[in-house]
Amino acid sequence: MIYSNFTKPPFHTPPLSFPSPPPPRNHSATATATTAAATMYSYFPAQLPTFTPSSLFATYASISAMVMLLRSVLNDVIPYPARAYIFSLVCSLFRFRSSKLTLVIEETNGTGIGRNHYYDAAELYLATKVTTPSTDRLKISKSSRDKSPTIRFEPGEQINDCYEGVHLRWRFGCLESGKGRPRGFEDDPDSGGAVSAFKTRFFELSFDKEFRSTVMNSYLPYVEAKYKTVKEEDRDLKLYTLGHRSSYGNVFWDATNLDHPSTFDTLAMDPDRKEVIKDDLNRFIRRREFYRRVGRAWKRGYLLFGPPGTGKSSLIAAMANHLRFDIYDLQLTNLMRDSELRRVLVSIPSRSILVIEDIDCTVEIKDRRNNSHHSSTGGSSPNGSNHYSKNPEPQLSLSGLLNFIDGLWSSCGDERLIVFTTNHKDKLDPALLRPGRMDMHIEMSYLTVQGFRILASNYLDIKGGYHKLFDEIEQLIDTVKVTPAQVAEELMRSEDINDALQGVLKLLKGKEKENKEAVVKVEGVDANLDVNEGTEIEGTSKVTFNNDAKPQPSKSSFCS
Ligand SMILES: Nc1ncnc2c1ncn2[C@@H]1O[C@H](COP(=O)(O)OP(=O)(O)OP(=O)(O)O)[C@@H](O)[C@H]1O
CATH class of the missing domain: 3.40.50.300 (P-loop containing nucleotide triphosphate hydrolases)
Known part of the structure; x- marks a missing residue:
């Protein structure tokens, strides 16, 4: 138990003693003053309680302990939604007389699963405004392949903007929206055992209420349009693939x-x-x-x-x-x-x-x-x-x-x-x-003559767009099945135009030879069929006419 100077001292502490009043004098005025002083003296202790640093600290510690105890009891007793409701009620009392309107733009839309387009637009738009003096701190990153850096905001960062005479204040925030499984996963037993906090990022846009329609009908569409322009002009195209899985299974x-x-x-x-x-x-x-x-x-x-x-x-x-x-x-x-x-x-x-x-x-x-x-x-x-x-x-x-x-x-x-x-x-x-x-x-078909001309011009940059080997190559392209990938591979083998085209010619002649051999093989099977009439021939369907007709394994991991 901590005793402050204001509390009753323990019983073994000697009682405070008051000094006796001074003896009266004969002088009448002096006597009156002395009587008054004596009366006052009898009410106040001779030594007032002193506020030492240790006593102040002890008082502070006991009050904080009580507040923390009270807080944890309230947290246990009142569920989170009720606390949030009470908090919002209290906030609304203070907001009541505000002339400002604040729009909260969260990262996800109302359902919590799709992205909020306004958020993306605001993020990119505000990145173009970071030169304003109100900005103190930003996150910046750039991969070696990015054209321009990516700018992100620190929670609490503010950016002021002005549009058609309307002053607007943007503020970036990030809050832990509670503990538990994310929205949509509440009943999912397989969404990970760990229950941890998840974050909601948002922007707040504040402005005078009288400009509400200007902001809604004109400013926000303007931010969106800017977003589109910046995105188109500046950004690198992205290739997205499904990546990591969260502990919720997302x-x-x-x-x-x-x-x-x-x-x-x-x-x-x-x-x-x-x-x-x-x-x-x-x-x-x-x-x-x-x-x-x-x-x-x-x-x-x-x-x-x-x-x-x-x-x-x-x-x-x-x-x-x-x-x-x-x-x-x-x-x-x-x-x-x-x-x-x-x-x-x-x-x-x-x-x-x-x-x-x-x-x-x-x-x-x-x-x-x-x-x-x-x-x-x-x-x-x-x-x-x-x-x-x-x-x-x-x-x-x-x-x-x-x-x-x-x-x-x-x-x-x-x-x-x-x-x-x-x-x-x-x-x-x-x-x-x-x-x-x-x-x-x-x-998407096998290579055609027109397709070959495009490949040859891209890979070899042939002046005049013609080479003496073209006629022979194009004749073969009409008769054999060859994919653009196969021809492109040959065209890449040499920087010398003649060598590269000779390589293509060799490839095409090889395919032509395979075709002829396959035809001979099929004719052999047919002849065999005539001799052993009624015999079930297994695997005739596997006879291929050229390499391209062979079933090829897919590169997709989807096909096991
Ligand atoms: N029509 C074409 N025009 C230009 N280049 C081509 C063409 N077809 C194939 N190529 C070349 O061949 C390579 C492989 O082609 P691509 O991956 O586009 O074929 P695909 O049909 O998608 O094959 P898969 O079915 O195996 O995925 C490409 O990198 C390209 O260089």
Whole structure:
């Protein structure tokens, strides 16, 4: 027990003694004064309690201990939402008479799973305003491949802005929005045992209430427009792939710069077909109002099909470079359930291309669904995790994917392209080919003469665009199947034009020879069939006419 100077002393402390009043004098005035003084003297102790540093510290310590005790009791007794409500009530009392209006712009939208476009716009817009004197501290980063640095704000940082005479104050904040599983994962038993705090980043925009309509109708659209301009002019295109998984089981996109040099000019493809694709893309971008008017989600699906090495990935990169859209490369093996797929797809922003390569391997999706019982009894997922064993249902399904393409979820997000690629269109689930799902089917074929001319001009920069070996090469290109990738490989082997073209010639002649041998082999099988009529010949379907007809392993990890 700590005793202060104001509390009763312990019983063994000697009682405070008061000195006796001085004896009275004869003088009457003096006597009166003396009597008054004596009366006062009798009320006050001779020695007032003293405030020593140690006593003050002891008092402070006991008060703090009490406050902390009270606080922890209140925290235990009153649940977090109730505390937050009381806090907001108290705040609202103080805000009541404020002439300012504050808009809070959080990083995620109301549902907590999609990004808030205003937040992205504000972040980029304010990065252009960091030269104002009110800015004291910023985070800055730049990878070796970035064109310009990325600027981020420290919590509490303020930036003042002025728009059409209206003074605006931006403030960046970051707060721990509570402990527990993030929104949408509350009932998920598999979302990680650890329960930790998660952060909400936000901007606050404060201004005089009278300018509310100016800010809402004019300033915010202005910030958005600036964002678009800056993004287009300055930024590097990004390639996003599904990366790390949080302890809640949430999967996040990891970004890297997309430096793919492929353009429609470098693509070895018939010029007419290239024009058709370019026109289609340009029309799509222009038709925002059209899509709204006819009640369709503003997105377009492309199916690219053709043998490996015919330029499907190169075409996607050319599309991204043409439109200045980011690419989101989705590997379905990284996802376990439809809910994850939805979450990941909804997090893709506008002006981006979602790519799902080798979609013919979606047979895996159906297999997972059918094998859910097996998985739930201890099987492990294809990527080696034991995620399935904890969550038997529902798994990733084709219908989940299709629902995103043209179901209700398709309306989440604007201005997006969805590109599926496949080496085997015939193997695709008919549901994927249904009209309205993939708007345009683009066949990527073996190299044509026109395609070869484009490759030769790109790789060898031949003056006049003609070489004496072209005639022979082009004759062979018409008769054998060779992919642009194979010819491009030959063209890269030598810096000498003649050597490089000789290499192409050799490749084509080799293919021609293989074709002839294969024909002879087939004729031999046919002859055998005639001799042993009625014999079941196994493996005739494996007889190949050339190397290109051989089934080739897909590079996608989705195909195990
Ligand atoms: N049509 C083409 N025009 C220009 N270059 C091409 C073309 N097709 C292939 N190439 C060259 O071949 C390489 C591989 O091509 P790409 O990855 O685009 O083929 P793909 O059809 O996507 O193959 P896969 O089906 O195996 O993914 C490219 O880096 C490019 O250099």
